Amino acid sequence: MPSATAGTPEPDSLQRQFAVAAERHHVPQSVLLAVSYLQSRWDGHGGAPSVTGGYGPMHLTDAVTALASAPHHADGTEDARGDDARAPRTGVGAVASPPAGEPPARLRTLEQAARLSGRPAAELRTDPAANIDGGAALLAEAQRAAGLPASADPADWYGAVARSSGADDTATAAAYADDVFDVIRSGQSRTTDSGQRVTLAPDPAVVPATGQLAALGLRDAAKGPVECPETVACEWVPAPYEEFGDGDYGNHDKADRPVSQSVDYIVIHDTEADWDTTLKLVQDPTYVSWQYSLRSSDGHVAQHLALKDVGWHAGNWFVNAKSVGLEHEGFLTSPDSWYTEAMYRSSARLVRYLAQRFGIPLDRQHILGHDNVPGTVTSTIKGMHTDPGPYWDWAHYFQLLGRPITPSAGPDAGVVTIRPDYTANRPVYTGCTTAGVACAPHGSGAVRLHTAPSADAPLVKDIGLYPGGQEATTGVNDTGARASTGQSFAVAERQGDWTAVWYLGQKAWFHNPPKEPTAVDARGLVLxxxxxxxxxxxxxxxxxxxxxxxxxxxxxxxxxxxxxxxxxxxxxxxxxxxxxxxxxxxxxxxxxxxxxxxxxxxxxxxxxxxxxxxxxxxxxxxx
Structure with missing residues (x-):
């Protein structure tokens, strides 16, 4: 990372670094920019890795030492089934950790980039220019491996882009490459998390050589009875429905939705396990289940349950019976990590499809994080899960869903919807790696709630989490004083740059200056x-x-x-x-x-x- 005394980079230096790397490795600049956009939206994330150990604008992966110690539902705190009529199902006794051995090649691209570019691995992790250079070297190698010349025409790089996805099946590689070329055709421009302005001019006339895909020798995914939109690559990896000992069975329930019950919610999770472990777990009858898993590197989707059936994933039986669960790959022990654009896009397409199929409103009362699902009774509140956490970019996600979070009422409305600037909003969280220690600075879609209109005022209290009456904490997994992007609350009071909302039976204040608002005015029914x-x-x-x-x-x-x-x-x-x-x-x-x-x-x-x-x-x- 740059030293504390280093000068502020010029606002177009990242753009120049893409140009330099593209020229050095003879990769069309538009291809390099589009691949990077689909991985990271050109953000560097301050050198922090993604949920699958990917670093920098090119998402070069170095996951050898980043495996989690326990998968999402195996920590013993939450009954994923959430039904009082049955014994708790926590996942204990199932696969407890990822299998030993080397991660797959798609999770080790950083070492290959180091070899091809001649740059040290540490430099590739922390220096954006080196990271981009390493990514360009990988694309150039993929083009050489396909036996194709280093053409200046981006259309000639379709096969190399598909190979660079890391996908092992044709449909996923094609979906990834199609997304990259959609970015090339439409163009993009944005200011990154480091203040860099990057632009990819649209090239609507480009027609990629999609026939190159056949030469990659990838497998055909097991389609089966999948229920997915055609715009995502989806395969069937069924969860078992079978008996095992003492009348127990797993790992889901047969049902007839939506004939028997309406499907009203979609629940967003992260796995806290790598892809292979995730698939092993959901195929274990002694474990728990969800409808879909999504892979980080390329957005690949695996469906495990028919949508008519009920998965055990949310920790609340009422919600399980009326929801669809989506698990997103992520296995870093640190929650202060980020998600790839490829996974966000694939997830949003799947959610749009499900919402249309079941008539689910595209709002945050129906598109829930696992951290928004309530405990069933008082005793279960503390054990409820907190994923996908404060670093999931709900604002960007809802843009991809076609429902951007914008004002729907004039100033001083009776309702506000939380909407901070994700990149600029960086509340201090603790406990990402060590209890009580501050997490790395990171954009967040959540705002912190106080008992008075001051940053020095105590945080509000959650008597469900803290029956003794103490205030909530800044812990990254403490949801007791947190409002998240897209959530709407009734306004209780306004004072200067601060707004109070009704929250858990009390006034909860958050900083909401008119010039840099962290919420937008809205309309809605209240009770x-x-x-x-x-x-x-x-x-x-x-x-x-x-x-x-x-x-x-x-x-x-x-x-x-x-x-x-x-x-x-x-x-x-x-x-x-x-x-x-x-x-x-x-x-x-x-x-x-x-x-x-x-x-x-x-x-x-x-x-x-x-x-x-x-x-x-x-x-x-x-x-």
Missing amino acids: TPKEGLASVPVYGRAYPEASAYPAGVPVQAVSPLPYRLLAGQTYVVGGRTPGEYLFAPTFDTTGHAVVRGQEEYYEIQFGHRVAFVKAADVRVSQG
């Missing part, structure tokens, strides 16, 4: 307790009333969380849902049933996680 009620209970699931359960189906407790929604407070409504419970505790599906009651609930944005209140307890108005 508050009905007249005469001092407070109403808040729930982590929307279960039916006791009288709705037929004989043979045990009544599930409608147990409130420790929070209260107080008179005079308002919260943004995400939707209205009937009380429902999917009874499916056995391998034999003949006794399964959906219990649906008369009691209805509203989903609300209550804190960092969503929650539910009974419709009979509240009144709804326009915010």
Whole structure:
């Protein structure tokens, strides 16, 4: 990294570095820029690696020592199934760590770039110019390996681009190369996280030589009964549905959605395991399951469950029964890492497809992070997972979804939607590598919430996480005083550069200066307790009333969380849902049933996680 006394780089120096590397290795500059954009959007991330150990603008991977110690659902804290009718399913006893041995070649491109460019590996990790040079050397080598000349025409580099994806199947390599050439045709321009302005002029006339793909000798992916848009490369890697000992079975439930129940949510996860381990885990009947996995390097998708069936992934049975789970590859022990553009784009295409198929609104009350799923009851709140965390770029993700987060109301509206500048917004987090130690500076889509309009004021309290009444912390996995991009809250008060929202039953203040706002004004339905009620209970699931359960189906407790929604407070409504419970505790599906009651609930944005209140307890108005 540059020394503390080093001068500020010229704002166009990164652009020049692409030009120099392209000329040195005889790679068309547009190809080099487009490949880099699809990996990192030209960001350097301050030398920090991606979720799969990729460094710098070219995402050169060095994952040999970056494997995680425990996969996502194997840490013993969260019951991924989240159903009180069954024993907890935490994943304990399944594969506990990635397999020994060398990571695949797609996760070791940095060492190859070092050999080809003659630059030290340490330099490739930290120096953007060296990193770009190493990436250009890899592209030039891929062109030579294909037996093709170093043409100045970008159209002649389709095969090399496809090979550089690291994909081992034809469909994924083609999807990646098509994305790169879409970037070349449309052009891009942006200011990077280091303040560099980079531009790729559009070249709409380029027609790539797609016939080069056949010569790469890649496998055909196992298509099977996949349910994916044609715009992503998707293969079938089925999760098992089988019995094993003592009446237990795994690793999902058969269902008939959306005939039996509506699908209302899509849950975004990260795996905390590498790709091969992720696939091994989801094929283990003693483990847990989700519908899709997405690979970091190239956006490849594997589907594991039919969409009609229910996965065990969110830690809340009500949400599991009404959701689709997407696991995104990532296996670094440090959460202060970043995700590739290839994976963001593939994920967004899949989510658009699912939203259209099931009529799911493209908003943050229905496109949830795992960290937004509520605990089922008070005892489960502390164990709920916190991925994908504060470094997932929700603003960019929603741009790719075609629903950019923009103002929908004038100044001083009664609702705000969180929307900081991801690159410039760098709150201090701790505990990425060592408890209490500050994480590396990094862009974030989250803002921190205080008890008063001052950065020195204590953070707000989450009595579910901290029953003793202490304030939340700056820990990277502490969601107790955090509002995330896209989440909408009712405004409680405004003072100068600060805005207060209603959050977990209290006023929560965040810095929101008019010239550099961290939220946009919005419209939306809000609710508050009905007249005469001092407070109403808040729930982590929307279960039916006791009288709705037929004989043979045990009544599930409608147990409130420790929070209260107080008179005079308002919260943004995400939707209205009937009380429902999917009874499916056995391998034999003949006794399964959906219990649906008369009691209805509203989903609300209550804190960092969503929650539910009974419709009979509240009144709804326009915010």
